[in-house]
Structure formats: structure tokens, C-alpha cells
Amino acid sequence: MHAEVRTVWAGGALLGEGPAWDARSGTLWFVDIKRRLVLRYEPASGEVASWSAPAQVGWVLPADDGRFIVGLQSGLARFDPVTGAFDPLADVEPDLPGNRLNDATVGPDGVIWFGSMDDGERQASGRVHRFDGRRVTATAIAPVTITNGPGLSPDGRTLYHVDTLAGVIHAIPVAADGTTGPAREFVRIDPTHGNPDGVTADSAGNVWVGLWGGWCARCYAPGGELRREVRLPTANVTKVALGGAHLKTAYVTTASIGLAEAALAAQPEAGGLFAFEVDVPGQRLPLARSGCA
Numbered sequence: 001m002h003a004e005v006r007t008v009w010a011g012g013a014l015l016g017e018g019p020a021w022d023a024r025s026g027t028l029w030f031v032d033i034k035r036r037l038v039l040r041y042e043p044a045s046g047e048v049a050s051w052s053a054p055a056q057v058g059w060v061l062p063a064d065d066g067r068f069i070v071g072l073q074s075g076l077a078r079f080d081p082v083t084g085a086f087d088p089l090a091d092v093e094p095d096l097p098g099n100r101l102n103d104a105t106v107g108p109d110g111v112i113w114f115g116s117m118d119d120g121e122r123q124a125s126g127r128v129h130r131f132d133g134r135r136v137t138a139t140a141i142a143p144v145t146i147t148n149g150p151g152l153s154p155d156g157r158t159l160y161h162v163d164t165l166a167g168v169i170h171a172i173p174v175a176a177d178g179t180t181g182p183a184r185e186f187v188r189i190d191p192t193h194g195n196p197d198g199v200t201a202d203s204a205g206n207v208w209v210g211l212w213g214g215w216c217a218r219c220y221a222p223g224g225e226l227r228r229e230v231r232l233p234t235a236n237v238t239k240v241a242l243g244g245a246h247l248k249t250a251y252v253t254t255a256s257i258g259l260a261e262a263a264l265a266a267q268p269e270a271g272g273l274f275a276f277e278v279d280v281p282g283q284r285l286p287l288a289r290s291g292c293a
Contacts, residue, residue: 005232005276008251009041009048013271016253017198018059018103021243023284028243028251029060029068030273033100038070038079041251041273043244048273051084056119058101061112063290069131071101071114076131078290089291090136092116092129099125103148103198103239108156110289111178115147115161128161130178133289139180141172148239151199151207153222154283160186160199160207167191169199169209169220187224189214198239202280203247210237210252217252219278234270235263242282250278 014034021028028041031053038051038060056073063069068079069089076089093099093116104114110133117126126147128139141161148162149169159172159180167189173181186207189196194214201207205222217240219228236255243249256264256271264270 005230005274007233007269007272008043008046008275009273010269011039011048011272012256013037013039013253013273014257015238015255016271016273017238017255019239019241019243019251019253019273020059020061021241021247021251021282021285022062023243024062026245028241028273029062030241030251030253031057031060031070032271033058033102034257038068038081040081043249049081051079051081053079054086056100059104059114061104061106061288062285063292064110064287065290065292067290069112069288069290071104073100073119076136078292090131092136093127096125098123102126102146103150105149105151105200106286106288107152107174108286110286112288113150113152113159115150117144117146121145121165128159128180131289132178133291137178141170141180141183148197149199151201153201153205154203160201162196162199162209164195164197164212167195169196169207187220194235194237197237198253200240200242200282202242202278202282204280206280208240208242208250210239210254212236212238212255217250230276232274234267234272235259236270242278247281247284248278250276252276 013032019030058071146164151160170183171186194211197210
């Protein structure tokens with residue numbers, strides 16, 4: 001399927017990340033981590049609204065109490081877009097102040113799976129955690145410097161965890177009680193093609209990944225075979241979310257951070273939000289457990 005990529009927001013995010021489709025309102029939520037912004041794109045109007053967060057913000061997810069849960073460098077918080085309030089919800093890694101939260105998804109049961117990383121991108125201190133609406137639990141997945149994903153298969157039994165610096169997407173079994181099994185290599189990305197960033201799985205179990213420095217988003221079949229590659233007009237592609245009325249519009253976040261002046265001149269849309277159509281619809285994102293519903 002030929003993809004016609006369109007620019008839906010040319011806002012020049014420093015580090016655009018965490019796109020999530022909110023079926024309740026028909027809007028796309030995402031963040032600019034380094035500018036500490038929560039953003040909402042309304043396809044009907046083309047407008048993008050923003051809210052300032054109290055710390056670096058890695059992701060924003062619709063919750064079952066009508067509000068949102070966000071991953072801040074300081075921990076989890078409830079976010080109310082009506083008031084703009086960020087209310088602390090749970091501490092994460094208080095003993096690692098140099099870490100921040102980086103990416104997340106929601107399982108069929110409403111549990112949030114999210115990763116942390118060393119903000120300086122040097123130490124292997126990034127872990128994958130679960131939040132069930134009551135407490136944060138660290139998984140047994142080995143720590144890495146930059147975690148991305150996690151993404152989940154449609155049945156919630158396979159977790160896709162990205163070790164960005166190693167260039168590997170791992171597939172990890174998830175038991176009914178939420179414990180994780182041994183990792184296997186799902187896909188290894190040639191470093192000359194870029195580094196794997198955020199991942200999301202569609203309704204058929206295909207896995208979409210953004211390639212940082214790779215100018216593209218890729219789709220891999222459940223067996224790891226490359227199904228599709230979509231080129232973007234900027235190098236640092238961070239993550240794909242599948243949304244729209246039929247969950248067949250791919251929304252792609254990108255970043256402008258770290259690009260030299262010449263590169264920025266050559267990529268005037270760096271940090272923008274892009275969209276293209278897909279042949280296989282996404283999964284409807286479950287509402288995250290907030291502990292308040």
C-alpha cells in the first residue's frame with residue numbers, strides 16, 4: 001500500500017513522543033518531553049492545544065476516571081486537561097533521580113506498562129514497570145540505558161521491549177498474573193538504518209516502530225518479517241500510534257533535538273506530527289486503571 005505522508009502539525013517539537021489515540025474524544029495526545037508539554041491534536045479542526053507539565057513528561061494515556069495518567073520524571077501523575085492540574089499519583093525510582101520515564105502502553109486489563117531511562121543516556125539504569133492502578137511494580141526485564149516501547153500484542157500476552165542503543169526489539173511472554181518470561185530477539189535493526197524507538201502493535205499483531213536517525217517508520221509481521229517501510233521528511237522518527245475513526249490512520253511523532261543547524265535547515269518539518277493511512281487497523285487503546293473509577 002503506497003503511503004501518502006501528510007504533515008498535520010509543524011510545531012517543531014524538541015522531542016515529540018508518546019502518541020496515543022483517545023477514542024472517547026477522537027483526538028490524538030502526545031508530548032514534547034524536553035519542553036515539558038502535553039499536546040492534543042484534534043483532526044476535525046486541525047488545532048493543537050498544549051499544557052505545561054511540572055517536569056519532563058514521557059507519555060499521556062486516557063484513564064478510566066475520565067482524566068489521564070502521565071509519566072513525569074518525578075513519577076506518575078493524574079492529569080486533568082480541564083483544570084491543567086497534575087496531581088502526584090505514584091513515585092517511580094526515587095533512588096534514581098537521573099532517570100526519567102520514556103514510553104508506555106496499556107494492556108487489555110488496563111494495566112500501564114512503562115519504561116524508564118537514564119536521562120544522560122549513559123548508564124544502564126532503565127527498567128520496565130507495571131502500574132495496576134494501585135502500585136508500581138518493576139518487572140524482571142533486564143535494565144538497559146534507553147528503554148522504548150513497551151508495546152503489547154492484541155491478546156496482551158507478548159510484550160515488545162526496545163533496547164534502543166543495542167538496536168534490538170525483544171518479544172517477551174507475559175503470564176496471566178503479569179509476570180514476564182525470558183526475552184527473545186524479535187527484530188534487530190542494522191545501525192546504518194537507524195535506532196529503533198517507540199513501538200505499537202496493530203490488531204493483527206504487526207509491530208510498527210519509529211527509527212531514530214532512519215527517516216522512516218517500519219511495520220514488522222508477528223514473525224519478525226518486514227512488511228512495510230514508510231519514509232518521513234525528517235530523520236528522527238520516534239513513535240507511531242494508530243487512530244482515526246477506523247483506527248487506520250497512522251500518526252507519527254518526530255524530534256528536532258540534537259540536529260545541527262545544517263540538518264535543521266534541510267529538515268524544516270523536524271519535530272512535526274505526521275500522518276498516513278494503513279491497511280490493517282490498530283487496536284483500540286484500553287483505558288488505564290486510575291484507581292479512582
